[in-house]
Amino acid sequence: MTKLILVGGFLGSGKTTLLAETAKKLTAKQQSVGLITNDQAPELVDTRLLSRIGKGVLEVAGSCFCCNFNGFADAVQSLITQGAETIIAEPVGSCTDLSATILNPVKKFHPDWNLAPLTVLVDPKRFFEIVGVTPSQVDPDALYIMKLQMDEADRILINKSDTLSDTEKTKIQDLLKKEFPGKPTGLISAKTGDGIDAWLKEIQTAKDVGTKIIPVDYDRYAHGEAVLGWLNATASVHAKNGQVNSHTLLKNLLEDFQKEIKKSSSEVGHVKAILNVGGKESVANLTSLNGLVEVRDVETKSDKAVLIFNARVQMPPESLEKLVRNLLDGTITQQLDVKIETFRCLMPGRPNPTHRFNKTEN
Numbered sequence: 026m027t028k029l030i031l032v033g034g035f036l037g038s039g040k041t042t043l044l045a046e047t048a049k050k051l052t053a054k055q056q057s058v059g060l061i062t063n064d065q066a067p068e069l070v071d072t073r074l075l076s077r078i079g080k081g082v083l084e085v086a087g088s089c090f091c092c093n094f095n096g097f098a099d100a101v102q103s104l105i106t107q108g109a110e111t112i113i114a115e116p117v118g119s120c121t122d123l124s125a126t127i128l129n130p131v132k133k134f135h136p137d138w139n140l141a142p143l144t145v146l147v148d149p150k151r152f153f154e155i156v157g158v159t160p161s162q163v164d165p166d167a168l169y170i171m172k173l174q175m176d177e178a179d180r181i182l183i184n185k186s187d188t189l190s191d192t193e194k195t196k197i198q199d200l201l202k203k204e205f206p207g208k209p210t211g212l213i214s215a216k217t218g219d220g221i222d223a224w225l226k227e228i229q230t231a232k233d234v235g236t237k238i239i240p241v242d243y244d245r246y247a248h249g250e251a252v253l254g255w256l257n258a259t260a261s262v263h264a265k266n267g268q269v270n271s272h273t274l275l276k277n278l279l280e281d282f283q284k285e286i287k288k289s290s291s292e293v294g295h296v297k298a299i300l301n302v303g304g305k306e307s308v309a310n311l312t313s314l315n316g317l318v319e320v321r322d323v324e325t326k327s328d329k330a331v332l333i334f335n336a337r338v339q340m341p342p343e344s345l346e347k348l349v350r351n352l353l354d355g356t357i358t359q360q361l362d363v364k365i366e367t368f369r370c371l372m373p374g375r376p377n378p379t380h381r382f383n384k385t386e387n
């Protein structure tokens with residue numbers, strides 16, 4: 026029976042990194058792995074990133090899994106038909122109520138799928154904001170979504186443990202025990218791999234799947250999503266004078282973007298970009314307004330490249346669109362000619378799930 030694992034958690038918490046690392050581990054053990062990404066619009070950095078690992082990557086774009094249960098189920102079925110032994114799916118980061126809208130419907134309609142407990146990843150910085158230990162610039166309704174994600178989770182994993190001191194780890198563990206008594210929780214690092222094997226082993230045989238259906242105020246949930254402008258764009262990039270270094274270009278692009286959004290103190294959900302230079306790719310991420318731009322993977326030089334740019338930022342989509350068009354049109358990035366190929370900017374619509382179960386299935 027194919028194992029189906031859902032990894033939820035807010036924007037930037039590390040879901041794609043965990044999917045990639047887990048897929049690599051399973052593939053090394055000769056397991057056939059399928060991965061499913063999800064977004065409000067196509068042209069996803071995540072799909073591009075995960076496609077490097079193997080062929081079995083499908084994208085459900087246009088709405089969250091909950092609002093397109095059939096699209097999600099078709100993707101799972103298609104990967105099963107392709108021979109996937111384990112499928113790992115990443116719902117949109119601003120999505121919650123997954124136990125009522127995905128896990129329990131799957132238990133009822135697809136009892137032949139071997140569903141794992143719902144794992145929710147949390148960024149440590151956001152964790153302290155969610156539980157009220159540090160102040161937050163995140164909209165209270167977006168924080169409400171993060172709290173719901175943790176409340177409904179079968180497993181909470183605080184990710185990015187490699188960035189934490191021992192004191193911080195102990196503080197997090199104490200807070201988890203206090204705020205979520207009885208719930209299985211832990212710390213992992215999707216980046217270094219620390220804790221992944223233990224998590225994977227534990228969820229293989231666990232039977233407590235979709236155990237919590239929680240009350241959700243859909244007005245607050247809809248508002249928490251709607252405060253985020255959502256932008257997916259692709260562009261071809263030409264250096265006006267000679268060659269550009271891919272890492273420098275991405276760093277400048279995201280840092281220029283960050284400078285602009287700081288003017289309106291618009292908190293970041295996640296800003297991510299891939300630059301493809303002749304098949305070699307560099308990746309950049311920014312996961313909070315005052316965070317550092319992370320640039321990684323192959324560093325190359327060329328006079329032309331292809332850019333995929335995804336931004337989820339707490340600002341109206343019209344303002345986000347204007348800001349990114351200015352940035353890409355070269356008023357900010359002076360050295361480049363940029364031709365925008367695709368451009369979508371939207372505010373997520375009100376979630377309207379295909380199914381919503383009021384009680385858990387056995």
Ligand SMILES: Nc1nc2c(ncn2[C@@H]2O[C@H](COP(=O)(O)OP(=O)(O)OP(=O)(O)O)[C@@H](O)[C@H]2O)c(=O)[nH]1
Pocket residue numbers: 034035036037038039040041042043071117118184185186187188213214215216217295309310311312319
């Ligand atoms: N230090 C550290 N960074 C991490 C870890 N896991 C993920 N990251 C970084 O966090 C950022 C976001 O990671 P993603 O895996 O793209 O996050 P995501 O949850 O898939 O984000 P969305 O798809 O936008 O919801 C990237 O810069 C990652 O490199 C980790 O364990 N440690």
Ligand SMILES: [Mg+2]
Pocket residue numbers: 040041042071115
């Ligand atoms: Mg992702």
